[in-house]
Amino acid sequence: MASMRDIKRRRSSIASTQQITNAMKLVSTVKLQKTKARAERSKPYFDKMYETVTSMLAKSGTIDHPYLKPQQSGKKAVIVLTSNRGLAGGYNANVIKLITGSGFEPSDLLLYTVGNKGKEFLQHRGYEIAQDYSEVIENPMFQDAKEICEEVLRKYAAGEIGEIYLAYTYFRNTVVHEPKFLKLLPVEVDEGDIQAARENSLMNYEPEEEEALEVIIPKYMTSILYGALVEAVASENGARMQAMDSATSNAQEMIDHLTLQYNRARQGSITQELTEIIAGANAIQ
Amino acid sequence: MADEGKFFDLEIITPDRVFWSGKASMLELNTTEGQVGIYRRHIPMTMIIEPGIVKIHLEGELKEAAVHAGFIEILPDKITMMAEVAEWPDEIDINRAKEAEQRAERRLQAHDPRIDMSRAELALKKSIVRQQLAER
Numbered sequence: 108m109a110s111m112r113d114i115k116r117r118r119s120s121i122a123s124t125q126q127i128t129n130a131m132k133l134v135s136t137v138k139l140q141k142t143k144a145r146a147e148r149s150k151p152y153f154d155k156m157y158e159t160v161t162s163m164l165a166k167s168g169t170i171d172h173p174y175l176k177p178q179q180s181g182k183k184a185v186i187v188l189t190s191n192r193g194l195a196g197g198y199n200a201n202v203i204k205l206i207t208g209s210g211f212e213p214s215d216l217l218l219y220t221v222g223n224k225g226k227e228f229l230q231h232r233g234y235e236i237a238q239d240y241s242e243v244i245e246n247p248m249f250q251d252a253k254e255i256c257e258e259v260l261r262k263y264a265a266g267e268i269g270e271i272y273l274a275y276t277y278f279r280n281t282v283v284h285e286p287k288f289l290k291l292l293p294v295e296v297d298e299g300d301i302q303a304a305r306e307n308s309l310m311n312y313e314p315e316e317e318e319a320l321e322v323i324i325p326k327y328m329t330s331i332l333y334g335a336l337v338e339a340v341a342s343e344n345g346a347r348m349q350a351m352d353s354a355t356s357n358a359q360e361m362i363d364h365l366t367l368q369y370n371r372a373r374q375g376s377i378t379q380e381l382t383e384i385i386a387g388a389n390a391i392q
Numbered sequence: 393m394a395d396e397g398k399f400f401d402l403e404i405i406t407p408d409r410v411f412w413s414g415k416a417s418m419l420e421l422n423t424t425e426g427q428v429g430i431y432r433r434h435i436p437m438t439m440i441i442e443p444g445i446v447k448i449h450l451e452g453e454l455k456e457a458a459v460h461a462g463f464i465e466i467l468p469d470k471i472t473m474m475a476e477v478a479e480w481p482d483e484i485d486i487n488r489a490k491e492a493e494q495r496a497e498r499r500l501q502a503h504d505p506r507i508d509m510s511r512a513e514l515a516l517k518k519s520i521v522r523q524q525l526a527e528r
Contacts, residue, residue, distance in 0.1 A: 151410055152406065310465075311435060319440060323440075
């Protein structure tokens with residue numbers, strides 16, 4: 108049996124860890140509130156964007172535009188959104204799994220990473236990192252999304268990459284975050300939505316559809332990326348809050364267990380002392 | 393009730409917020425095809441926005457805002473504007489806009505092949521629109 112001093116030392120060490128995890132939980136709860144509100148504010152823009160692009164595609168399904176047709180190049184660009192900090196449970200691992208489990212060969216992929224954790228891991232695994240935008244994830248702005256998109260689209264237009272994907276964590280609600288792997292280009296929208304849009308498509312375009320498409324598709328991509336960035340940040344804080352919450356309650360469980368052990372050891376030592384005194388007294392008589 | 397007929401629903405949405413939502417009787421804005429004014433019962437149309445001042449005509453009131461990029465979807469009784477950046481006059485920092493104008497002009501005059509001309513031109517347009525609106 109461990110000595111009383113050992114148990115006491117162990118218990119106080121766990122108590123101070125618990126204080127830290129508890130503080131981190133509080134911090135991420137506050138951050139979650141903020142980022143969640145932000146994700147909700149950007150939703151109307153994204154929804155409307157999706158609706159517009161769907162109705163454009165419904166009308167212009169026959170247009171032969173590079174944004175709509177698969178490209179020659181076999182290279183695939185993936186924008187990977189992870190966090191810069193750890194201690195967020197499975198948050199980063201889940202996004203990384205999307206890449207390693209995507210079935211694509213590492214040599215076919217070209218990664219644009221946002222977030223240190225994903226970058227470090229994937230680089231180590233032998234994936235090629237085209238560019239890293241890790242500082243963006245701290246406070247994503249629309250301008251950042253725009254810059255990343257411009258860079259990727261430039262490569263796409265130059266024929267260096269044939270497809271563009273996005274790996275991020277979708278923020279369903281405070282407790283449910285789903286890792287998602289989306290295809291950005293060539294544009295694919297749900298067939299059912301296209302049918303629905305086709306029924307009331309009397310839309311005119313000025314300038315002509317092709318030209319409008321040329322402008323609107325990059326905007327559509329930017330808005331998806333921005334939405335994904337904002338949601339990824341909310342998910343990160345949600346995941347960290349959960350991880351820290353269970354860490355705090357695990358620490359509490361260990362403290363309770365150790366307290367019980369400590370009390371038993373204390374009781375044991377008192378009993379032992381008593382028997383020793385009584386035995387000593389008996390020996391004197 | 394006679395006036396009911398002239399209002400349409402107007403929504404201006406930016407990535408960060410719903411900038412404006414309400415009824416309006418006319419909307420003026422700058423598009424790639426030139427300046428346009430839109431009343432109710434316009435034919436369905438999607439247009440691309442150029443940097444400019446957007447005028448929202450409300451009942452006996454005129455609201456102005458600077459809008460820099462995006463597109464607009466027009467339906468007979470509903471107009472949705474998807475703006476990447478939209479600002480009210482009191483949100484504009486005029487000194488910053490003046491500085492931006494200087495910088496953009498310098499870049500345009502430098503004739504440096506490394507400089508993205510269309511980008512510098514856009515920056516110049518934006519800064520001029522901002523100043524125009526803020527100085528009223």
